[in-house]
Amino acid sequence: MKMTKLALAAAAAMTAATPALADLVIPTLNYRTGPFAPNGIPYADGFSDYLKLLNARDGGVGGVEIRELECETAYNTQKGVECYEATKGEGALVYIPQSTGITYQLIPKASVDEIPVHSIGYGRTSAADGKVFEWIFNYPGTYWDAASILTKHALDMEGGSLEGKNIVLLHHNSAYGREPIRTLEELATKHGFTLSLLPVDSPGQVQNSQWLEIRRSRPDFVFFWGWGVMNQVAIQEAANIRFPMDRFMGVWWSGAETDVLPAGAGADGYKAITWHQPGMDFPIYDDLKAHVYDAGNTSGDGAHIGTVLYNRGLYAAIVTTEAIRKAQEIHGVADITPPMMRDGMEALEITADRWAELGLEDFTGPISISCEDHGAPGVAAIQQWDASAEQWTLVTDFIEPDKDVVDALIVADAAAYAQEQGITPRTCE
Amino acid sequence: MLYREAGDFKTSYQDDAQTFPIAFDRYRYYFVLFVAFAVIPFMITEYWEKAVLVPFLVFAIAAMGLNILTGYCGQVSLGTGGFMAVGAYAAYKLMTGFPDLNIFFVVLLAGGVTAGVGLVFGLPSLRIKGFYLAVATLAAQFFLVWLVNKWPWLYNYSASGQITAPERSVLGVSVTGPDVAPWASYLFCLVFVVLLAWLMRNLTRGRIGRQWMAIRDMDIAAEIIGVNPMTAKLTAFALSSFYIGVAGALFFAVYLGAGESESFGILQSFIVLFAIIIGGLGSIFGSFIGAAFMILMPVLLKNVLAGYLGWPTSIATHMEFVIVGALIVVFLILEPHGLAALWRLAKEKLRLWPFPY
Numbered sequence: 086m087k088m089t090k091l092a093l094a095a096a097a098a099m100t101a102a103t104p105a106l107a108d109l110v111i112p113t114l115n116y117r118t119g120p121f122a123p124n125g126i127p128y129a130d131g132f133s134d135y136l137k138l139l140n141a142r143d144g145g146v147g148g149v150e151i152r153e154l155e156c157e158t159a160y161n162t163q164k165g166v167e168c169y170e171a172t173k174g175e176g177a178l179v180y181i182p183q184s185t186g187i188t189y190q191l192i193p194k195a196s197v198d199e200i201p202v203h204s205i206g207y208g209r210t211s212a213a214d215g216k217v218f219e220w221i222f223n224y225p226g227t228y229w230d231a232a233s234i235l236t237k238h239a240l241d242m243e244g245g246s247l248e249g250k251n252i253v254l255l256h257h258n259s260a261y262g263r264e265p266i267r268t269l270e271e272l273a274t275k276h277g278f279t280l281s282l283l284p285v286d287s288p289g290q291v292q293n294s295q296w297l298e299i300r301r302s303r304p305d306f307v308f309f310w311g312w313g314v315m316n317q318v319a320i321q322e323a324a325n326i327r328f329p330m331d332r333f334m335g336v337w338w339s340g341a342e343t344d345v346l347p348a349g350a351g352a353d354g355y356k357a358i359t360w361h362q363p364g365m366d367f368p369i370y371d372d373l374k375a376h377v378y379d380a381g382n383t384s385g386d387g388a389h390i391g392t393v394l395y396n397r398g399l400y401a402a403i404v405t406t407e408a409i410r411k412a413q414e415i416h417g418v419a420d421i422t423p424p425m426m427r428d429g430m431e432a433l434e435i436t437a438d439r440w441a442e443l444g445l446e447d448f449t450g451p452i453s454i455s456c457e458d459h460g461a462p463g464v465a466a467i468q469q470w471d472a473s474a475e476q477w478t479l480v481t482d483f484i485e486p487d488k489d490v491v492d493a494l495i496v497a498d499a500a501a502y503a504q505e506q507g508i509t510p511r512t513c514e
Numbered sequence: 515m516l517y518r519e520a521g522d523f524k525t526s527y528q529d530d531a532q533t534f535p536i537a538f539d540r541y542r543y544y545f546v547l548f549v550a551f552a553v554i555p556f557m558i559t560e561y562w563e564k565a566v567l568v569p570f571l572v573f574a575i576a577a578m579g580l581n582i583l584t585g586y587c588g589q590v591s592l593g594t595g596g597f598m599a600v601g602a603y604a605a606y607k608l609m610t611g612f613p614d615l616n617i618f619f620v621v622l623l624a625g626g627v628t629a630g631v632g633l634v635f636g637l638p639s640l641r642i643k644g645f646y647l648a649v650a651t652l653a654a655q656f657f658l659v660w661l662v663n664k665w666p667w668l669y670n671y672s673a674s675g676q677i678t679a680p681e682r683s684v685l686g687v688s689v690t691g692p693d694v695a696p697w698a699s700y701l702f703c704l705v706f707v708v709l710l711a712w713l714m715r716n717l718t719r720g721r722i723g724r725q726w727m728a729i730r731d732m733d734i735a736a737e738i739i740g741v742n743p744m745t746a747k748l749t750a751f752a753l754s755s756f757y758i759g760v761a762g763a764l765f766f767a768v769y770l771g772a773g774e775s776e777s778f779g780i781l782q783s784f785i786v787l788f789a790i791i792i793g794g795l796g797s798i799f800g801s802f803i804g805a806a807f808m809i810l811m812p813v814l815l816k817n818v819l820a821g822y823l824g825w826p827t828s829i830a831t832h833m834e835f836v837i838v839g840a841l842i843v844v845f846l847i848l849e850p851h852g853l854a855a856l857w858r859l860a861k862e863k864l865r866l867w868p869f870p871y
Contacts (some may be wrong), residue, residue, distance in 0.1 A: 117828030126828075157820070157827035162777055166770060167565040167813060174561070189676045189772045193692035210673070258663060259776045260674040267673045284663070287776050498673055505610075505680065 107420040109146060109409055111136065112154040112172040114183050117385075119159035120288035121313030123343045125183070127389035129155075131398020134377050134384050139406060141376040146406050147413040149420055160313070162186045169194070178426040179203050179405060185261035188221075193506070195220035201427040205401045206337055206360065210264055213460025214499035215431070216510040222430050222459045224404070225360050225452060226486075229494060230463040231336050232265035232308070233486035234358055236272045238334070238467050239306050241481075247278040251302065255295060255319060256310035258284035265310060265336075267498075271490050278305075289315025296322040309335040316344035324351025330470075331356060337465065340477070341393040345470045353472035356480070360465045361400050361449040363477040365391030369399070369444030393468075393477060396448075403443060404452065408433045431456055450483050456513035463491075517864040533715060536865075550704055555697035563696035565813055568769045571703040572761050573809050576782075577789045577801035578714055579757025584787070585795035586718055587750035588730030589639050593651035594786040596658030597755050599778035600628045601762025603668045606677040609690075609767065610670060617682035617689055617767065621706065624763035625756040631658070632755020639747050643733075655783055663775045676774050679767040690767045699768045706764065710757060714798055717753070726750050727796070758786075785809075792845055794854025803853045811838055 113132060116125035136151050145151045154175060156168035165187035169180065180195075180202045182188045188208035195202045196219060203222045204212070210229045212221040240247055254269055256262030266282065273280040281304070283295045289311060296319075299307060307328065311319050316339045323333050331354045335344075340357020370391070377383060378390070389395045412421045412429025421429070435452045450464055464483040471478060503510055522537045524530045534540040558567065576594060583589050604627040608620045615623075635654040639647050662668050669677050681691030688694055689702040717723050725746040728736035737743055766773040785808050793804020812834050819830035849856050863870065 115827065118831040122828075155827050157816075157831045159831060162770065163569070167816075170561040170564045185674070186774060186776065189674075189678070189774070190770060193678065193771060197692040209676075260676045260774050263674045287779070501672075505678070507681075 108150045108152040109421070110152050110154060110172075110176045110178055111405065112156060112168070112175075112177045112180060114156055114158045114165055114168050114181065114187065116158050116160045116183065118157060119161070119313075120290070120315075121160040124313055124316070124338065124341060124394055125160065126385055127341065127343070127392050127394035128183070128398040128401070130384040130387075130389050131395035131400075132402045133398075134373060134382075134390075134395075135399050135402035136406070137377045137382050137384070138373055141380065141382070142372060146409045147419045151406070158184065158187065160184050160186075162190055166190055173198060173200060176423075178409065178421065178423050179430070181205060181401060181405065182208070185209075185264065186259060189260055192218070192221055199427075200423040201430055203405065203430065205397075205404070207261065210460075211495045211498035211502060213458060213463075213495050214510075215456050215459040216513060217499040217503045217508055218459060219511060220427060222454070224433075224454055224460055224462070225449070226463045226465055227460050227491075227495075228264040228310075228336065229268040229491045230460070230486040231358050231465060232268040233272065233491050234465050234467075234484045235308050235334050235336075236269070236276065237484055237487065238356075238358075238481065240276065242332075243305075247276040247305075250278040250306070251281065251304040252278050252306045252308060253281050253283055253299060253302070253304040254308045254310065255283045255285065255292075255299075257289060257312055257315060258286045261312065262310040265308075268491060268494060269308070271494060272487070275490065285311070285315060285319075287315075288313055290318055292318055292322055296326055299323075299328065300326045305332065307333045309333065309339050311335065311339045311344075316341075317347045320345055320352050320355055321348045323355075324348045330354035334358070334467070337397075340468060340470075342475070342477075343392070343394075345472070346475070350472045352470055355470045356467050357470075357477075358465045359393065359468045359477075359479070360483075361396055362447065362479065363393050363396060363468060365396075367445050367448060372444060399445075400449065403445070404433065404435070407435055407439075430454060431459075456511075460495075463488075517861070517867075519865075533719075547708070550708075551701070555701055558696045558700055560696050563700050564769070566810060567700050568703055568764075569809050570806055571700075571707045572764045572769050573786065573789060573805040574707055574802050575710055575764065576758050576761035576786045577793065577805045578710060578798060579754045579761060580786050581790045581796065581798070581801045582714065582718075582726070582757065583750050583754035585790055585797065585800070586723060586730060587726040587747060587754075588733075589636075589747060589750060590644065590648040591651040591754070592648050592780070592783050592787065593635060593654035593658070594758055595778045595780055595782035596655040597628050597632055597758040598762030598765060598782060599658055599662050599775060600631050600755075601625060601759030602766035602773050602778065603662050603677065604628065604759065605763035605767050606670075606679065606773075607668065609680055609682060613680070616684065617702075618684055620682070621760055621763045621767070625760040628759020628762065629752040629756040632758075633748060633752045636748050636751025636755075639751065640744055652780075655780055659775050659778055662778075674774075676772060677766065678772045682767075690771065692771065694768075703764055703768055706760060710760065711798055714757075718798075722746075722749055730796075788842065790852075792842060792852055794852025797852065797854035799857060800852050800854030803857070807841075807853070811841070 115129035136153050140150055154172045158165045158168055177200055180191055182191055185207050188204040191202045201220050206226050208223050210227040212218040212223050213227050269280050285292050285295055333355055335357040337358050345352040345355055408430040411433050412425045413419055415428055416425045431454055433454045437451050440448055450462055454461055463486050466479045466483045467481040468477045469480045516538050519536055534543055580594055583591050601624045604624040605620055608623055638650045669675050679690045681688050687698045689698050725741045728741050729746045733743055789804035789808040792807050794800025815834045815837055819825045819833055820827050
């Protein structure tokens, strides 16, 4: 009896999984479990909901349905590799690894398997150099852009000079958290501030000694590269030692509702960098409500709709599907292949008008990717948390990073990678 | 009926002392080797390579290494992850520092470097035992991972501390780097597994292995009958670290192709320790079956729950933990000596079957 039931279920699952004649396969390496789940879930929900919206409202992209292949990585590199191998045979168009560690794993494979990898605002910074990293994209910005923009904001707050100031980088002790160090070191010499590093070991629930150090040394600014439960702990600790919250600034992965809410009123004034607007004051939410939420297709429990990371999931899904659209346009076929997808990503252009058409007016700046620059536009704004209203608001315009510093570093690092791996950079004619 | 010594006449002392005295076992062993070397390489796909077979082989080597130390010599160690990190970073430095050195020797040398480090961390074992030694090796775990973070020379001053394995080949077939045929990396690991298992079997049957076991069973008695505890314990630490270093080098260079200090956390130490406890302490077969349990069971459950039954991935992952955890408890209650003991018992029963007394 039990066996027949099991066999039936297996048979049903297999028929359900049989691919349709044509579909656009997007694997999502989500993490809804583990210490990074509080941040992984809203993002994953936003991403899936947008794909569901396209399938329900427009019948996919260009008339071809999108098939999402969800695979759980728990932010673990080994599981990420397993997910990659399990899904790539299904015709995956693009990989969005959602983890800097997994991105590093996939970078060498991307050019061999000819499947593009898109690390959306994370991963290897020098992958922005499209001449060396043909198959890797990291638009709309890199950690080096983020580090530079945070420094610029700090400069503004200090009236234009950081001479003799102390800045602490509190970071996740992994490839992700160490990524901004090189730029910050460069900026420290340029602006004359002292940089000290305080690494926190993964997953980051224990930060007592780091905050003891901050309390002792009283730095002028703390820059923060955290993710998952580490964010909540850090913001709580900062509140506990009454660190001035407007001088505590997180990267775009450390500025969501789930990160600040546990600290309550103590988190008021905490800042984080972001490349898109928070909130759900956009027409796209009407469509989502009509076609997804009311149809009972909400991903997850629907508790995260409209949060920062949910919006970021929407953003990721939009830049991915817009690249599919572009690829269909370039090649004139609806059922595209991964190399076509790469062409679409490289030619992607989303103007302000297009964002408005998508139902997200003024949600973010325009995007224009080119063969040389896989990390454009690299601009971001600072958002601040208002604990009494429980919402994020943008407190600056979109800021340009210090391109002199960042671009030189990207070229140097990409050249070093090309040499190590024996890659001849292509010419972008 | 097949499983008998009867009728299998041994005519030399060498025959008498062989590893598999029963003909059936011997043929089974050759059969397994034949399948592993001559059948699987023709059927292996990338998924089987990267998700199933290579991780299994790598962790089998690590489990054998820890089994030498914990299972045979009785010294508890929680430093496996740290020693794997030493092996991985040593392999990386050797690969980038000596591009012409064959990867086969790189892996062996990485094991050698780890043996040296293991020897140093083995010194406290001469004075402390049991839980206290476990804590000392735990310190090694944290120290070594901290060190590979702290010392930029080890990762060639790269911006993020990530190490990436360059392309290297054996006899013209590339085994590391992005463009590797599944059979090549599988066979490369398999050769190490077979060599190291063969070495371990012979070590544990000989003088050195008997010294280890004497120390494990009662160190004072062993000392009185003339076993030198220093050489016994230190050889166990060195050899165990050598195995774990080889596993770490393969883990980084062949299995993942890239690595960072985070991949060698305390969790890896626990996985290997659980593998030998569940598989069977002091058993080579136990190392294999334990590694299979810890590495392959989650992959199997994932494929069944999320793949065939179509459960949401998050629930499937949570259930994976529940089921693996429950199975560990069940196995430890039913057979505290590990799955290898079940196997041993089954073999004894088979010998008597069909007329048990």
